Amino acid sequence: MSSSVCQQPASPHSAPGPETAPPQRAISFPVYRRLARFARDPLTEFETIGGQANGAVVRLNLGLFRPYLVTHPDDVQHVLSDDAGRYMREGMLWKPVHRLTGNGISGDGPPWKASREVLRPVFAARHVAALTDLLATTVNEAVDGLDDHATTGKPFDVADEMTRIADLVLGRAFFGGGISAADGGRLGRAVAVAFTSLTARMLLPFAPSWMPLPGDSAFRRAVRTVDEVIDPLVTQRRHQPDAGDVVALLCQVRNEAGQPLSDRRIRDDVVAMYVAGTETTAMALTWLWVALEANPAVAAKLRAEVEQVVGDARPSAAHLPQLRYTRMVIQEVLRLYPSAWFIPRTMLGSDVVGGVRLPAGSTVMVSPYLTHRLPSVWGEDSHTFDPERFAPERAKPHRFAYLPFAGGPHQCLGSQLFMIEAQLVVAAMLSRYRPRLRDDGPVRPQLAVTLRPDRQLAMTIARENQ
Template sequence: MSFGGVPTRQARTVPFLRSLARHARTPVHAFEEAASRAGSELVRLNMGPFRPYLVTHPDHVQHILKTNQPNYVRAGMFWDPLAPLLGQGILSDGDGWAASRKILQPVFSARYVNSLTDRMAQIIDELIDTTMVPNRRFDVAEAISALIHPTIVRLFLGATISDADIDRLAPAYDTGVTARSIRLLLPFVPQSFPLPGDRAFKQAIRTIDEVVYPRIDYAKLRGGEEADLVSRLVGVRRTEADADRLIRDDMVAVHGAATETSVTALTWVWPILDAHPKIAAKVYEEVRRVVGNGPVTVAHLPELTYLKMFVDELVRLYPPGWILPRTAVGADTIGEVEIAAGSTVVLSPYLTHRLPEFWNRPLEFDPERFAPGNDHGRHRYAYFPFAAGPHACLGPRLFMMEALLLIAGILCRYRPILHTTGPIAPRLASTLRPATGLSMTLVPAGHS
């Protein structure tokens, strides 16, 4: 068979449902098994009535995310269940995405993000002082969220937002990205058919809208007096049809992406430090040498070189956006495999980052992979923790600064003691979250 003069073949199908049943509590492991069977070849996953293509080879990732990117849109699996939350802004596709990206790109430019760093450092330092209580056991994800959400809200949504509204937003976003997780694996079930989590999802959206829309109204009344994200969006979009909804979608997408990525990734920091004491010792030594007793300032960030390598390796093994499905608009050929129009292709940084063809000792946590010069010869699309191509995340620079400030800010004061036995498994959600119930205690540095 040929496709436009190019020889094509049908992708082989690998079993998936039985593996999924075995790993009902940790479905990510079913994807790992499928990737192992595929061996970086493009295959179809047998999910009964739904058979998406699993894409892991960097060449194929590059084709979808860059070379023929317009043919692969954010629709169908993963995206449709979250559409009521994310709306038609930067996390959508087509004209809505293009307009939002043009508006938001300057907000995430290196110059603008760097201008936020002093304020971000101050906010994080204050929050660590007020929320991190030593010698008391606490839930890791909740604690990290209590640092990240207020930081992002105050930086981007305006300093006048109340603590009560921030306290409402954080759990609402958390519910929004987790409540419909079951629909990730059941994309063939109509949206009109009720599934567990649907009611909580709708309530989360109501809560978010109750906080966000008044912020838009307030920004309109101020008439551009402030320079926060809400005011910028109001200034640019106020003459458009359905302006409030478009502004709401951009606000929700930016806040959700900025907080969810960071909370998810930085929750993994603590089990990794616990599991790798030699690496942890290097991180602690660098923080002690560079930062001392704190607080962490912008001037410290360039010197936290090993901590940056640690974070780069963290998002290799545990990329927050672990699954990136796309829908093919038209027929295509990828690696000689014929892709019919309307097909779903599933990309996964989590799986590609673990391919032995492209990573030596892929399952071993080793920050030295990201030492200067060690990326020589690495395939550009073997590592894409923040997606790639035109739809690449706008905020990797913001994430890295936030990660360094938060980790170093905690470790210049405290040492973590994790309360767990055995490895920490990811749970099913739209982002790669650790299993629930992960807890730890912080003890003063030097007294652990």
Template structure:
């Protein structure tokens, strides 16, 4: 893809451009000429499975141009490292996210979510508009601090961290778009980036230092990361800090980002909203969401899967070829940058019927199995698949059902389904008015 075709389109609308490039070449590997950077866009599931599973040949290179902005925020954290550092952090955290353990957290999670939703009874009663991002952040941060961080981080501090992370994900965009600009040259957003990192550290570091001075046997993320590792090594403060920030980010940002799309989608698709409301009313009614409810919220899960297809939180997964490779008949040189994007593959006409349409029915259990396993991979794949996937798939339906069992809503302005570019994809800023279910004219 020559420079005069690729670069202007990517600068104008990078998401639409990447999808168009994938569709134009029907899953063939495309090299994008961006001047000094010439990455390979890989979209076909047969190629993706090789890249994501072979972590010896295709790595997350923290020194590569597309990973460096992330590494500035989290250091040598589980999100960006490979080898012994990654294995140490993964082995430490994995027991906290097994399906068996996460299922024991359902009642605790539902209680925290219910308490967070209680705070919106008053604005619903008075008709005061609520910011979508603030609504989702309040709910997710309360649940996250309760079930993953053992209340070591207060809800207020969690919200402050979340604001800092939002600033970081926004201000790193200029660096991602101009990856070869040296860091000693000031760019727009740099000052806000450093201020946000400092504010996060002012919250996180005292908590880590206390946990290291006064270790406990808690089953939360901070307690686990502050213990000596299985190989007997004692991780330093910087390593723990990076992993805590990375895990907080993934535990909150993914859920906030994906569920923020629920409101404009239901506004734009009233037939989906009606069916979703009917299921929640039938399964949950006016009672709390419990473990038994989750198995019955089948259409809710289909809606959630379709949200993940169209707006995966981790929309770009860069990789670096360690050595020369041949992939799909194309020779990739050692050190080549490879762009893997769930957003692109999950919207391609070669793998999905009417890919731009919001259609939860494509995830109905009655539908035939998809031809390609990696045509849908919103949590990544291979050894680096998102560690919190199972937690998200329990937490998100609880949040949806709790909100929809108590409120109907009106958006402040017309639904806009164009994503706002950032480290994760979110809808354009919007407000909604919550209406108590028993007072709403909406059935």
């Protein structure tokens, strides 16, 4: 934003005033005046706003749509946790997403709470740990799928392959052997299409649902495909209580009234979790290789750890506790490249956040991407990739300074599953291959529903002993 419209806002966090200081109006950034530039390079504009706001609450004036941007960890904590009951998942991204995922775990209020209570034990540490052997077998099998590329030297698209791996792993955990490989592929593609076709509705959240927008019919087709794959599986698992996958487990669960969950509710929550878990995981794994290519010293240290811990074995549950640096690298990837780069909420009542009065009905955008890069929180080198930030002996930052998995009542249910999967993927790839990105120049994030690289990236792999 031009400096004429924005003086550096005074942050109530850096200079706390008296408790009774009257709330101020948020500084407004007239984005609508720079729409052409925003459309051309939204990330740079977004980073500029974040940098100038420097943790203060600001209002993005997009004309008809004027969301508030909240980035300071204290304010993020207020919105996502302390006062979460006032900040709902409605409007903006959520309205179109709910057409795919229903209104259970991806929604809010009593239906969300009921789903959360049922699903939390399924993703509790103990249960996820029990899944680790299945995850390891599946990751190893998925990485085997790259072997031809090691033989031929033929490059592949890294995001496509990380998506294939993420789809396979989550698909196995959720559906066991219940859907064919072909249906697994259809499901993965349909979810990807549903996501990309939502972009217009996300950017025009005030457009009524009866108004046709680009992507609408692709979205409807994708939802039909998802139903064609998942609905028969739910019916089938009702009669196979011992199948051992998440769908079978949900068929056994009783609701608040002691009744079995309806087919619709199981379908909605399974789809919601699959959607929440696949694209986010695939993009995080894609950024990992971008970060390693740009930081050879980190890549060398990571490789040394994998060599020492895994050697030429196939990575398994037993290796995970020793893959400490691997874990730190993954945490740092999620700091600089959080797949969920923004978390939108709609305010039920009015509130004061960071000293600024926000009226009822406002849209509030929390942005892990901007919070994770605040120099006032992460230091002047906040843009530098440095896994040592997560060394166990280092002081922990503010709980809400690092929120790739959000926090508060809606905190991600799949964070442990993701961590295990990501450690296994890194270990499987580096113990077998020397992956290299065949791409010059810095890779910039693209602000889509998740944070994606701004272009396709080719990777080659050579065998370790070649």
